[in-house]
Amino acid sequence: TLIEVMVMGGPLEILLDGKKWAADISENVALGSTEDWIIVNPTADAHPIHLHLVQFQLVSRQPFSASQYMTAWTANNGMPPVPNNWVTVNPDYTLYLQGKKVLPTAFENSWKDTIQAHPGQVTIIRVRWAPIGGGNYPFPAYEGPGYVWHCHILDHEDNEMMRPYLVKP
Numbered sequence: 558t559l560i561e562v563m564v565m566g567g568p569l570e571i572l573l574d575g576k577k578w579a580a581d582i583s584e585n586v587a588l589g590s591t592e593d594w595i596i597v598n599p600t601a602d603a604h605p606i607h608l609h610l611v612q613f614q615l616v617s618r619q620p621f622s623a624s625q626y627m628t629a630w631t632a633n634n635g636m637p638p639v640p641n642n643w644v645t646v647n648p649d650y651t652l653y654l655q656g657k658k659v660l661p662t663a664f665e666n667s668w669k670d671t672i673q674a675h676p677g678q679v680t681i682i683r684v685r686w687a688p689i690g691g692g693n694y695p696f697p698a699y700e701g702p703g704y705v706w707h708c709h710i711l712d713h714e715d716n717e718m719m720r721p722y723l724v725k726p
Contacts, residue, residue, distance in 0.1 A: 558630060558647050559604055559674060559718075560637045565717075571600075571708065571718040574645040575637035583645065583712060584706070584722035588699055591689050596680040597650050597673075599623035599630075604674045605709040609646050610698060610724070612668040615661040616681040620692045621653040623677050629653075638717075649652075650679050671709055699726045 560575050561568040574583065588594060592618065597605055600623075629648035639645055665672075668689055674680045688694055707719035 558645070560628075560630075561602070562637055566578040568716070570585050570638070570716045571604075571635055573611045573635055573637040573645070573706070573720045574666055574720060576643075576645065576720060577638050577641070577717045578719055578721075580639070580641040580643070580720075582703070582721050582723055584720065586684075586686050586713050586722060586724055587725050588724050589714045590682060591685050594648060594682050596674045596682065597621070597626065597647070598674040598678055598680065599627045601676050603676055604713065604718070605671050606674050606680075606706065607671040607709045608684065608706045609704040611684055611686055612670050613684040614668060615651060615656045615665050615672055616683050617660055617679045618675060618680050619654050619658045619713075620677055622654040622655055623653075626650065626685045639698045654679065670700070688691055 562570045562572065569608060576583065589650050594613070599660060626648060628703070633646040633648060646649055672682055703721050703723045704722040705719055705721050
């Protein structure tokens with residue numbers, strides 16, 4: 558879930574799953590696996606989300622009720638940011654979906670390393686934790702310090718919208 562902590566004049570910080578950069582690592586992925594990542598964007602902004610190391614494909618986007626979702630998110634987690642060791646409890650996004658699912662357009666129907674997460678939409682991407690075309694990385698991807706995923710807007714990266722993740726063998 559993409560979260561903006563708002564103050565007078567705009568966002569104070571922008572968080573991934575309500576967490577700051579230094580919070581405990583919450584994404585542990587298995588080398589060679591494929592995962593669907595569900596990016597819920599209740600903010601008023603489009604966020605170009607970038608994952609280091611891998612490429613992925615857009616599965617779909619769908620509008621949802623951002624205000625109802627955030628009411629449930631806050632009931633589960635409290636006001637962001639969440640404590641460093643907190644395991645974020647994201648609500649079931651399917652309960653808040655509205656309208657029809659939108660499939661990738663022609664220019665989005667390819668491998669990506671950055672995807673637009675539109676405001677008021679749930680964006681689903683399919684991430685392959687291996688090189689495109691098969692085989693292995695020419696380096697041990699599971700050795701530290703790890704990788705990051707973040708919003709590719711510099712002001713957002715600098716204001717906590719970046720999180721580390723670990724690749725496990």
